[in-house]
Amino acid sequence: MNKNFFSFIAVSFLFIMFSYAAYGQGKLTKVVIDAGHGGHDPGALGAKSHEKDIALSVALLLGKKIEETYPDVKVIYTRKTDVFVELFQRASIANRNHADLFISIHCNSSPQKNANGNETFIMGLGRTAANLSIAQRENASVLLEKDYEKHYDGFDPNSPEGYIIFSLFQNAFMQQSSLFASLIQQNYDKNLSSLNRGVKQAGFAVIYRTTMPSVLTEIGFISNPEEETFMTSPKGQETIANSLVHAFGSYKKSVEKNTDGKEIPKKQDNLVANATDSPENRAKDTANSSMEKGKVSFRVQFLISAEKKSLKDAAFQDIPNVKMYIQNKTYKYTAGDEDSEDAAVKLQQEIRKKYKDAFIIAWHNGERIPLETARELMKK
Numbered sequence: 001m002n003k004n005f006f007s008f009i010a011v012s013f014l015f016i017m018f019s020y021a022a023y024g025q026g027k028l029t030k031v032v033i034d035a036g037h038g039g040h041d042p043g044a045l046g047a048k049s050h051e052k053d054i055a056l057s058v059a060l061l062l063g064k065k066i067e068e069t070y071p072d073v074k075v076i077y078t079r080k081t082d083v084f085v086e087l088f089q090r091a092s093i094a095n096r097n098h099a100d101l102f103i104s105i106h107c108n109s110s111p112q113k114n115a116n117g118n119e120t121f122i123m124g125l126g127r128t129a130a131n132l133s134i135a136q137r138e139n140a141s142v143l144l145e146k147d148y149e150k151h152y153d154g155f156d157p158n159s160p161e162g163y164i165i166f167s168l169f170q171n172a173f174m175q176q177s178s179l180f181a182s183l184i185q186q187n188y189d190k191n192l193s194s195l196n197r198g199v200k201q202a203g204f205a206v207i208y209r210t211t212m213p214s215v216l217t218e219i220g221f222i223s224n225p226e227e228e229t230f231m232t233s234p235k236g237q238e239t240i241a242n243s244l245v246h247a248f249g250s251y252k253k254s255v256e257k258n259t260d261g262k263e264i265p266k267k268q269d270n271l272v273a274n275a276t277d278s279p280e281n282r283a284k285d286t287a288n289s290s291m292e293k294g295k296v297s298f299r300v301q302f303l304i305s306a307e308k309k310s311l312k313d314a315a316f317q318d319i320p321n322v323k324m325y326i327q328n329k330t331y332k333y334t335a336g337d338e339d340s341e342d343a344a345v346k347l348q349q350e351i352r353k354k355y356k357d358a359f360i361i362a363w364h365n366g367e368r369i370p371l372e373t374a375r376e377l378m379k380k
Helices: 003-022 051-069 087-098 129-143 160-168 174-191 225-232 234-256 341-351 371-379
Strands: 030-035 075-076 101-108 118-125 197-200 214-221 271-273 283-285 296-305 323-327 331-340 359-364 368-369
Touching: 030 087, 051 075, 051 225, 051 234, 087 101, 087 129, 087 331, 101 160, 101 234, 118 174, 129 371, 174 197, 174 214, 174 234, 174 296, 214 225, 214 234, 296 341, 296 371, 331 341, 341 359, 341 371, 359 371
Parallel strands: 030 075, 030 101, 101 214, 118 197, 271 323
Antiparallel strands: 118 214, 271 283, 283 368, 296 331, 296 359, 323 331, 359 368
């Protein structure tokens, strides 16, 4: 990678940080809806359809539903017809309109015809070959752009090395993006019969320059005949759009609930987080928990919710040692309080039978800490 590319990383990183500092917790009044691909870029191909056409139909339907349900929200489209829009221009549209949320709609594809399901991505460094493969496929649109080397400062979407840039951008709006992505997957789970593949991280050129919470959602596999039929049908598109608008409504409520004179309680059940006590927004225990001074504990986080749920909720009845903490004004639920990461992994496997997005977190002296830090402390 050349010097200009690294200079771009530094400048862009500062730009994102300033944008993050300016990002408020006020009203959600502008949303940008991005229909993937378009024009001479068909995207993934099905037996009888193109990704670009399905994405556009769902995007327009979603925008219409948001406008009808939330008249205070302005909907902005990156495209409303079958035209090609460069990936960097899509982010630019969102940025110059000072959007509060960016939603990019796509269809997945696989050589395996039986691959199925839906998944939603947030900005981050893809840690699996599958995530990288999807990012490379979606980012291939860059190669169809004129002078793409100039616009992306030497970024090569086919080179795994080029994706190092995305590791710098995964934290700016991660919490907000993760919340919205989780709400999308929860609504897919309720309304669609297809596999919930969860919330994942990967490096997508279309969202890494956005200066607001952003997601890229893969609504189904166009390579799967059954899912292709569903996604091209009016009923299927209606169901998908309804899932997205319900997720949007829940996210909007979460963003705005603390601007109408309703404060988050200072103490909730066992755990509460201080959302501003560090640059990493570390969560803290404020009540007596099973944490002992100096002890490292591993838990399985399985749910993020815009609304507070009782720890005695029926949905939690088969989950051991459920706790809740607040971070970035969202309610987060964990299971277990394990002495080792291996024990937490075993618990995670059980929790994932019900909550497919469950992941492991670590605590020390009443604070949530990075897993790497916990591992170092365990060695000592």
